[in-house]
Amino acid sequence: MPSLLRLRTLPWLALLDVGRTTRAHLADHLSEKDRRRVAAIARHTRGDVRRLTERDKAELKRIARDLNLQLLARDLVPAAGQLRRGSGRR
Numbered sequence: 241m242p243s244l245l246r247l248r249t250l251p252w253l254a255l256l257d258v259g260r261t262t263r264a265h266l267a268d269h270l271s272e273k274d275r276r277r278v279a280a281i282a283r284h285t286r287g288d289v290r291r292l293t294e295r296d297k298a299e300l301k302r303i304a305r306d307l308n309l310q311l312l313a314r315d316l317v318p319a320a321g322q323l324r325r326g327s328g329r330r
Contacts, residue, residue, distance in 0.1 A: 258316060265312045274303045 266275070281300065285291035292300070 257318075261315050262312065265315060266307070269307050270303065274306065278303060 270278075277299065281292070281296050285296070
């Protein structure tokens with residue numbers, strides 16, 4: 241039961257904000273071709289990283305290098321503060 245209680249107190253709006261910010265960042269910093277390739281790899285492996293081939297891993301690393309992770313982290317700082325504070329109930 242305690243795990244269900246924790247689930248109810250999660251700051252859902254902050255989590256949604258993190259998702260929205262991350263999605264916007266990926267849309268701004270990845271080409272359509274790269275987004276399609278990542279989706280194809282995810283479909284092919286069914287999300288299981290153990291199914292990634294060496295070629296897939298190399299391609300994902302190349303795509304990840306194009307992302308500006310420092311900018312993403314800076315954009316996520318306000319949402320991280322909301323997650324950390326939570327709802328104030330314990």
